[in-house]
Amino acid sequence: MFELDLRSRAPMYEQLVEKIKELIINNVLKPDEQLPTVRVLAGELTINPNTIQKAYRELEHRGYIYSVPGKGSFVRPAVPGNNAARLRILEKELSIIVTEMRYLGAPPQEIITRIKTQLFKDEGGNVDD
Amino acid sequence: MFELDLRSRAPMYEQLVEKIKELIINNVLKPDEQLPTVRVLAGELTINPNTIQKAYRELEHRGYIYSVPGKGSFVRPAVPGNNAARLRILEKELSIIVTEMRYLGAPPQEIITRIKTQLFKDEGGNVDD
Amino acid sequence: MFELDLRSRAPMYEQLVEKIKELIINNVLKPDEQLPTVRVLAGELTINPNTIQKAYRELEHRGYIYSVPGKGSFVRPAVPGNNAARLRILEKELSIIVTEMRYLGAPPQEIITRIKTQLFKDEGGNVDD
Amino acid sequence: MFELDLRSRAPMYEQLVEKIKELIINNVLKPDEQLPTVRVLAGELTINPNTIQKAYRELEHRGYIYSVPGKGSFVRPAVPGNNAARLRILEKELSIIVTEMRYLGAPPQEIITRIKTQLFKDEGGNVDD
DNA sequence: GTGGTCTAGACCACG
């Protein structure tokens, strides 16, 4: 289910957080769906349960999941408000990346097209301006 | 000139690398312009010269500056091409960010407009004089 | 295991880099094999751990090893391709050396034979034209 | 006449030594031909005369030129004996380079061809002594 | 006076 890069400089719990966050964002893990338990996931990935625990705690702290003691961890449904702060950060990161791509010689039109494709990819095909 | 976040979990040399890279990309630091010397910058930021040197060395490895022993460190002019690998990484990062922004409820059209404005803001005029 | 020349003008970390690179290239250190830990090697060579770390970091930058924080450093398996730049440098160096050998009076045929023997020594022994 | 790379990490006097050695080896500078005086060369390259001086001293030490006080520096004719030590070093360097090229995926036959071309490139031409 | 190397010793995140 998850593929971790043992060679990566990024700590494993961090990789786990990103992977799960991606699954939630891409709607692979549906709202209120239960995540694998710490023990099960630790068994599948053959890594320390503490590492899973840490990743789940981090995800909870960032608002992507919620834990019910004695039951498990579940995907927290997205709430379209209260994300202003996170969005500001993402906008800044996006801006930095775009600037660097341009600096490295990527054609601006190509960058735009790529973003559009990403934004509208499963919406019905309106990629026009 | 530079502001470092001492509380951040990112190491100081890494923060320095990102800051300087940004200045180069945004053409604040011009090609072949000399960077502050290791000792001067260490003095200004009141951190150890070795930390500055590590940041400069990293920037040199990544191709953004070059160091001439006994003279100083200078901005390496960008060479279009041979950046394919780096661009691929950036494209992936961009994809992930855009997906998350969409998930958090950011209006797609607004994202596009923002990027366009940024990309074409100094389209007509050359940035350096 | 490693012998460093303290009198050499080449910095110790650079000598280490070359030595280890040679061991990897000659398959003495196998792919994914763990290198001695920074502290162990520092102990054996009676030099500062930071010097070892610098060498390891340099090897990582050059793509010969990878480091997993908390686990150790390992030989990165060679990936054919993407080495064009490095190969161009080596070809130029080879050209310069051969030219000097010829200038110093080394018999050309002897040079060829030596290289052939080396290249095909573990391939079946075809040393013919 | 000479092109120095100011960006290179190699010290300028070292670059000078290599460049002049190459000219001698390739017979561009003939035996007993006079080299430019320190002052003239310093003027042409717009670098410090001390740097030229150091390069010439190094070349003399390595046996490629000889200096006549009050007259200038001259190319020392190659003596096909007494080069055994230098040749052994070059053979070792050659061996290392070939091994790395092979490791990086260069076809052995191509390496051989390259060396042969280099060795015999002006075989039929003038070998006057 | 510059960048570069090296040492000695401390602390931290990670698994």
Add this chain to the structure above:
DNA sequence: GTGGTCTAGACCACA
């Protein structure tokens, strides 16, 4: 116990 970060302070080659 690992690699990684940072400090404080020393010495060297180079131009």
